[in-house]
Amino acid sequence: MCEWHFTHSDRTMRPGRNGMRRGRRMESPMLKTVPPELLTESVIRDVESVIARGGLFQRVPEILRASFQAYRHRDxxxxIKLGSPFLMAMILGIIALTTLLQWQALQSRDSALWLGGCAMVAGSVLVGILAVIPTRTQHYYSAIVSVPAVLVIVKLAVMPGLLTIPELAVLESYFCSLAIIVVVLALKLSLRDATLIIVTSLTAVVLIHWLVSPVNIDWPRFAYYCVFVALVCLFIAWQNEEREKRAFFQSVMIAYNAALNDELTQRLAVQANQDPLTGLANRRALDRELALEWERARREGDTVALLYIDVDYFKSYNDRYGHSAGDECLVSLARGIEGSVHRPADTVSRWGGEEFAVLMPGVDHAGARVVADRVLTSIDALAIPHDASSVSRHVTLSIGVACLTPGRVDGVDRLIAAADTALYKAKSAGRHQIAVQAS
Known part of the structure; x- marks a missing residue:
């Protein structure tokens, strides 16, 4: 089979030797989060079904859940690298500013409680940040972040029940609201994980109130600053996640359609440059390669060789065995010729009908004659029966060999004409032989 690939210089299809190779494709960013093998018709049908149903909660198909998580966490x-320092600086700044402004009030038994609680918050956040900075741990991002998040929310919700200074108790309630906003809306957690953190935190606060006697929760304040804020944040998080799901589904559909378009483009490119019967390069592809190699040889002062091959008495073969057998014969001959040409730089093509051609850049007359002998021997070894032939009992070839060094103004037609003349000599001399046209 002939192989094709795009070059950077002309974006044309260039032939090779061992099958069809895809050209350079423009990958959609979605393909980085959704493996191409998942973009199947059944998956797309599931996505279309989810989109059609709508509903308050769109279900991501099981096979795409990991990809959806990767999509949400693609950045x-x-x-983490850009936001974590800012988050840590904000927390330390708020603690420092609050401590400074409330310094006089802190000159009491609340000072140790306040500073200890601040250290606990800063430490929990710092440990969480350090735990998810390594790339290998980011797969467990939600689980790692959940622990310090629960600790911080519980501490900030419980602390107003321990402090004796009203101003500090109010500040702690404000900070609890801020922590809930950050956890639910800023940490890129799923709605399920954010809900689990909130429920766990609020449940822990209630249990601490019941089990730890010094803690006296102000329930109206707890409801205003914790419960209500959490419900609002979860509602916003739900909207954001559903919006992300829709964007993800749209991206999956776009990636799927892009893959289909790419496949169609490649198929059309193959059809435009490949002979449909034999799989070799067609005349159009060979003409382009001839022009490219001729110009390259002109620049470098190199040679270009061309074998022009004709199947002897092929019309008689078709008349005797039928056109279907004739097609099978041409396919076998194509494989035999291709197997005799060993260099990746060489191009084997079906010139048209029962004619083939082999383009060999940088080969002289002697090298071209060696390849022609190999082709002739290979086809003779196939021994395809041909009772209607006048030269042999099996299918044979006549081969014309031409090798030229391009001049300053001459075109590739000179090489084609020389190969054609050599083929005419081979056929006139009795067929089933090789003729070489001198430069």
């Missing part, structure tokens, strides 16, 4: 590494 997670950059997000």
């Amino acid at each position: 997670l590494n950059r997000y």
